[in-house]
Amino acid sequence: MTSPTPARRRGRRAALVGGILALVLLYVVVILLYAxxxxxxxxxxxxxxxxxxxxxxxxxxxxxxxxxxxxxxxxxxxxxxxxxxxxxxxxxxxxxxxxxxxxxxxxxxxxxxxxxxxxxxxxxxxxxxxxxxxxxxxxxxxxxxxxxxxxxxxxxxxxxxxxxxxxxxxxxxxxxxxxxxxxxxxxxxxxxxxxxxxAASTVAFGIVLLTLMVIAPVLVLTAAITVYRGRRKIEATMLGWFGAMLFATIPLRNFLPGSPPIGSWVDYVIVLWVIAALIAGLVIFVLAWLRSGPDGVASAQSANDNAHSQDDGSDADAGSDGGGAGGGE
Known part of the structure; x- marks a missing residue:
């Protein structure tokens, strides 16, 4: 594996620092608007x-x-x-x-x-x-x-x-x-x-929450599509993470300041499509899991058996080496 070049490392560091500064700036702006x-x-x-x-x-x-x-x-x-x-x-x-x-x-x-x-x-x-x-x-x-x-x-x-x-x-x-x-x-x-x-602070607060709601399905779709394309192995435990993201959407929506009633325009513009994207990510991941079929399970089991056999062989070699040393004495 090749290590990142110095230019790439500097770019990542600059992106990280820029993201932190943007969050701090957003925090200060919201507080000042509220005050x-x-x-x-x-x-x-x-x-x-x-x-x-x-x-x-x-x-x-x-x-x-x-x-x-x-x-x-x-x-x-x-x-x-x-x-x-x-x-x-x-x-x-x-x-x-x-x-x-x-x-x-x-x-x-x-x-x-x-x-x-x-x-x-x-x-x-x-x-x-x-x-x-x-x-x-x-x-x-x-x-x-x-x-x-x-x-x-x-x-x-x-x-x-x-x-x-x-x-x-x-x-x-x-x-x-x-x-x-x-x-x-x-x-x-x-x-x-x-x-x-x-107030401007209330509008900013709501926009931040809605942005967080949009980020959730982006992460889920990214993970699901990556697994479906075979670039990452399938972890069945990820289904729990997908479900948690889905069920967290409604409490997050109800936390919006002013408690807009169900059926507001924000539901049609954002909330509905956030839920749809989360369900789509869940469906894509399940399809990837089903596509792996018994072969995927068998290959995983074979890999585990090989790992166990290698461990047993190592233990046997260690035992024989110990016995030879004892006989030499």
């Missing part, structure tokens, strides 16, 4: 009107693409001119929130501590397009006090959006509608439009 992602760009809009406004801070808490829901926390404070102690409202204020599963009204009673409330907004989008799925929703949030005629009258307020949702990229755009004339002057009902996409 930088998920932060919501702060958005703020005022309704106008006289006096100190009521500030409502909106914080997206969680996003469920499969259910099409986004949980939103609404925190009041500062409470503005309609509160003398900044802990409770001087009169009952109802906050109307649209875009939920039906319109919802949050009540801040007089002389009651104004606490954070949670609402669930509905999202428009398709999780089947994971990891490039995109969702939108719009909500109108208006605090109302009871007017002289018993109707709800908007009070001056400010909507502020802030927070962070890990694994998601959320863009908030404040929307102001036509103002309404009130005792506090013109007050415009305010809304917020949310646009939600997967």
């Amino acid at each position: 930088a992602g998920g932060r919501i760009e702060r958005a703020e809009v005022s309704s106008g009107g006289a006096g100190d406004p009521l500030v409502l801070t909106l914080t997206p808490a969680s996003i469920d693409g499969a259910a099409g829901h986004m949980t939103l926390r609404i925190k009041p404070g500062p409470l503005g001119s309609y509160s003398s102690d900044q802990f409770s409202m001087d009169e009952t204020v109802h906050v109307l929130v649209t875009g939920t599963d039906g319109s919802r009204t949050i009540e801040y009673g007089a002389d009651e501590v104004a606490a954070t409330e949670t609402v669930t907004l509905t999202l428009d989008g398709f999780i089947e397009q994971w990891p490039f799925d995109r969702y939108t929703t719009e909500t109108l949030i208006v605090p109302l006090r009871e007017g002289a005629d018993g109707e709800g009258v908007p009070i001056p307020y400010v909507l502020s959006v802030d927070g962070r949702v890990p694994g998601w990229s959320v863009q908030a755009e404040a929307v102001a509608t036509d103002p309404m004339v009130t005792e506090d002057g013109p007050v415009a009902p305010l809304g917020v439009q949310f646009t939600v996409t997967r």
Whole structure:
């Protein structure tokens, strides 16, 4: 056997170093993307009107693409001119929130501590397009006090959006509608439009997992075709390895971030063909094993018998040499 030339050894060493550097670079990029992602760009809009406004801070808490829901926390404070102690409202204020599963009204009673409330907004989008799925929703949030005629009258307020949702990229755009004339002057009902996409770190994580899934059938097919062409001997124990690769595909697919449902486009583009390639590799290996037939088994048995006979002959020669030496003494 000829040893590799120095140039070939240097090429292999360079390829190994390059592969290690690529993995380290990929690792650093994914970590940096995760650290930088998920932060919501702060958005703020005022309704106008006289006096100190009521500030409502909106914080997206969680996003469920499969259910099409986004949980939103609404925190009041500062409470503005309609509160003398900044802990409770001087009169009952109802906050109307649209875009939920039906319109919802949050009540801040007089002389009651104004606490954070949670609402669930509905999202428009398709999780089947994971990891490039995109969702939108719009909500109108208006605090109302009871007017002289018993109707709800908007009070001056400010909507502020802030927070962070890990694994998601959320863009908030404040929307102001036509103002309404009130005792506090013109007050415009305010809304917020949310646009939600997967964070870059989540997309990178999913691409890495899908790449690993593609590598598995490539290895299996390479081994199976090599054995079928007779360049490597048949090892029946490799069937267990092929089976393990096949059964590892589904847990790996279910580990994808965001848990895309079965039938997503990623299943048709990648997962289905990964399973098909693994089965093909298993079939090719079994055909190679069957093709070897009894001759392959007989030749293997003959090789084992020859090895045993050579061992017995060596033991006999060693015994005779020992006996001759004893007789010479």
